[in-house]
Amino acid sequence: MNVFNLSHLAGKALLRNKIRTSLTMLGIIIGVGAVITMVSIGEGSKQSIRSQLSSMGSNMITIRPFSNITVGGGARVGSSGLRTLTIKDALAIQNQAEFITDVSPAVSTNGQVINAALNWPTSLQGVSPSYLDIRDWKLVSGIPFTDDDVASAAKVCLLGQTVINNIFINGEDPIGKTIRFNKIPFKVIGVLDKKGENTFGQDQDDMILAPYTTVQKRIMAITWLQNIYAAATDEKSSDTATKEVKVILRSNHKLKYTEDDDFTVRTQAELISTMSSTSQLLTVLLTAIAAISLLVGGIGIMNIMYVSVTERTKEIGLRMAIGARGVDILLQFLTEAILISITGGVLGVILGISAAKLVTAFLAWPTLVTQSSVILSFVVCAVTGVFFGYYPAQKASRLDPIEALRYE
Amino acid sequence: MANKILDINELKREFKMGSETVRALKGVSFTVDAGEFVTIMGSSGSGKTTLLNILGCLDQPTEGKYLLDGADVKSLSRNELAKLRNRKIGFVFQSYNLLARTSALENVELPLLYNADVPAKERKEKAIHALEAVGLAERMNHMPNQLSGGQQQRVAIARALVNEPVMILADEATGNLDTKTSYEIMSLLQELNSKQGKTIVFVTHEPDIAVFSSRTVTLKDGRVIKDLKNENVKSAKEALAALPVEKDEPPIKETA
Numbered sequence: 001m002n003v004f005n006l007s008h009l010a011g012k013a014l015l016r017n018k019i020r021t022s023l024t025m026l027g028i029i030i031g032v033g034a035v036i037t038m039v040s041i042g043e044g045s046k047q048s049i050r051s052q053l054s055s056m057g058s059n060m061i062t063i064r065p066f067s068n069i070t071v072g073g074g075a076r077v078g079s080s081g082l083r084t085l086t087i088k089d090a091l092a093i094q095n096q097a098e099f100i101t102d103v104s105p106a107v108s109t110n111g112q113v114i115n116a117a118l119n120w121p122t123s124l125q126g127v128s129p130s131y132l133d134i135r136d137w138k139l140v141s142g143i144p145f146t147d148d149d150v151a152s153a154a155k156v157c158l159l160g161q162t163v164i165n166n167i168f169i170n171g172e173d174p175i176g177k178t179i180r181f182n183k184i185p186f187k188v189i190g191v192l193d194k195k196g197e198n199t200f201g202q203d204q205d206d207m208i209l210a211p212y213t214t215v216q217k218r219i220m221a222i223t224w225l226q227n228i229y230a231a232a233t234d235e236k237s238s239d240t241a242t243k244e245v246k247v248i249l250r251s252n253h254k255l256k257y258t259e260d261d262d263f264t265v266r267t268q269a270e271l272i273s274t275m276s277s278t279s280q281l282l283t284v285l286l287t288a289i290a291a292i293s294l295l296v297g298g299i300g301i302m303n304i305m306y307v308s309v310t311e312r313t314k315e316i317g318l319r320m321a322i323g324a325r326g327v328d329i330l331l332q333f334l335t336e337a338i339l340i341s342i343t344g345g346v347l348g349v350i351l352g353i354s355a356a357k358l359v360t361a362f363l364a365w366p367t368l369v370t371q372s373s374v375i376l377s378f379v380v381c382a383v384t385g386v387f388f389g390y391y392p393a394q395k396a397s398r399l400d401p402i403e404a405l406r407y408e
Numbered sequence: 409m410a411n412k413i414l415d416i417n418e419l420k421r422e423f424k425m426g427s428e429t430v431r432a433l434k435g436v437s438f439t440v441d442a443g444e445f446v447t448i449m450g451s452s453g454s455g456k457t458t459l460l461n462i463l464g465c466l467d468q469p470t471e472g473k474y475l476l477d478g479a480d481v482k483s484l485s486r487n488e489l490a491k492l493r494n495r496k497i498g499f500v501f502q503s504y505n506l507l508a509r510t511s512a513l514e515n516v517e518l519p520l521l522y523n524a525d526v527p528a529k530e531r532k533e534k535a536i537h538a539l540e541a542v543g544l545a546e547r548m549n550h551m552p553n554q555l556s557g558g559q560q561q562r563v564a565i566a567r568a569l570v571n572e573p574v575m576i577l578a579d580e581a582t583g584n585l586d587t588k589t590s591y592e593i594m595s596l597l598q599e600l601n602s603k604q605g606k607t608i609v610f611v612t613h614e615p616d617i618a619v620f621s622s623r624t625v626t627l628k629d630g631r632v633i634k635d636l637k638n639e640n641v642k643s644a645k646e647a648l649a650a651l652p653v654e655k656d657e658p659p660i661k662e663t664a
Contacts, residue, residue, distance in 0.1 A: 315507060318507075320466075320490065321505075322518060323491065323495070402461050402467060
């Protein structure tokens with residue numbers, strides 16, 4: 001008996017009981033379909049959180065000053081009050097770190113921006129031209145400022161959409177216009193693309209970007225930096241990049257072995273992994289529920305195979321009388337069980353993928369059918385077939401041909 | 409010297425029923441040569457079913473020797489017995505035992521599926537050939553429920569023939585059939601026996617069936633009490649011809 005013969009035989013036997021076969025299969029179809037749909041919903045939400053966070057720059061590293069130093073009265077100094085980060089640190093990271101591609105010094109202040117009769121409270125961020133790359137921000141019009149603008153502390157700026165909506169009305173083109181921030185005039189040379197709110201509900205369009213030197217010298221009158229933003233070469237290397245940055249900064253700041261860091265380095269990846277673990281939990285829960293339905297489907301197969309063995313006792317007896325060995329009978333019934341589960345599995349995969357598409361189409365939930373979930377559920381259902389089909393098949397193979405032939 | 413197909417010697421079979429031991433066969437010995445048509449007779453309880461099971465390699469004797477076409481059955485494993493049943497024995501049962509919703513052709517092909525020596529290509533050819541031998545070639549695509557009892561039994565005989573066994577073992581093969589159909593089946597078996605030289609062992613309790621065979625072995629209480637050559641073998645074909653013509657259909661009354 002070869003595989004072809006077996007599946008031919010099993011297929012014939014199954015087709016003799018179409019309704020029963022399809023009902024048994026339905027258990028598996030629903031099981032596999034549920035696993036794939038549920039996992040796709042979980043994965044979809046994970047993916048959407050991830051891509052939202054990635055829009056903030058998933059390989060972005062933020063360096064802030066930090067200190068346990070207290071001033072008079074025991075009050076600790078917040079990071080913005082510290083003067084330990086300097087342009088030298090930014091340059092050192094830029095030049096020495098291998099896993100860092102872009103570095104941008106950053107300072108920021110709040111103030112009132114004025115255009116003619118309109119004004120609006122917003123924040124002014126002083127950064128370098130590479131900041132746009134680090135954050136993966138785009139301009140919709142105009143040009144970004146350059147390193148020359150940084151060197152000369154040029155009074156040029158890029159406006160966010162919210163700022164434009166508040167101080168340029170009637171569709172006025174802001175490019176080339178001069179606005180004032182805390183009485184200092186800035187020439188608008190570019191407009192930032194709309195970015196919307198970030199995951200924490202902050203409006204990312206309510207800001208003005210200008211060369212950090214301009215903000216340092218002309219607005220804030222400081223020499224130190226409040227933040228340094230850097231981009232790791234990719235998301236995976238952000239841990240390595242973090243370590244590099246720490247080493248560079250410690251040596252730059254001449255910190256002794258016993259001294260704590262006077263800065264903190266944070267990566268976006270940490271945030272992503274926190275957020276992902278939440279949706280991972282969701283995936284696990286949904287999968288567990290779906291897996292239970294697959295298990296129930298498997299028990300359905302076992303049940304039907306037992307009934308089938310009892311019902312076909314006489315057939316088994318005959319097959320044995322005309323020369324079927326125990327193993328032939330075992331394989332025949334096992335093949336039937338596997339055929340049910342694999343056919344059910346294939347249909348289940350189709351059902352699962354279609355259901356995932358319907359969920360996206362009608363409920364607007366993000367879904368993502370992963371290859372691994374399809375393969376996994378398919379393998380599980382094939383294994384289910386073998387597992388739950390084995391005992392009934394073994395029962396059949398151990399029947400006594402004499403008894404089986406006389407069975408009514 | 410004719411080739412011995414069956415050679416049984418002092419065959420005993422005991423069953424343990426709780427604390428009691430039932431001795432179904434108490435030492436049965438006889439031989440069957442190739443080309444013989446033997447009926448094994450006996451009333452119920454005579455041990456003929458037990459003997460049939462042993463002859464059919466479905467059961468093993470407790471004691472004694474059984475050689476089937478030279479093979480010592482007692483020393484064989486379950487799988488080897490299955491192979492022996494497949495190659496050497498063609499079973500014909502009282503209740504036909506055809507697979508339902510399976511065409512006559514596929515029913516006949518069934519033993520070939522368990523015979524690794526027959527390639528898939530030859531299966532259909534052999535099955536058709538066997539169906540031709542029982543005169544049912546035109547009905548090979550019929551399902552069992554589309555065939556009469558006699559036709560179903562012919563399909564079963566074709567199934568028994570398909571692996572070219574050394575012996576056809578029939579168990580009350582006419583038990584479910586009316587007299588006319590019984591004679592038809594017996595006539596077919598006689599033809600297979602005389603024209604193709606098939607060895608046939610036919611277990612029955614009906615004496616009027618035994619007259620068609622060349623030899624009758626009678627069992628009683630687990631022992632052979634008679635083993636007689638039938639000098640005057642009746643032809644089933646003639647018996648069939650001698651049957652009064654049945655008037656199945658009542659004459660249609662003409663309505664005025």
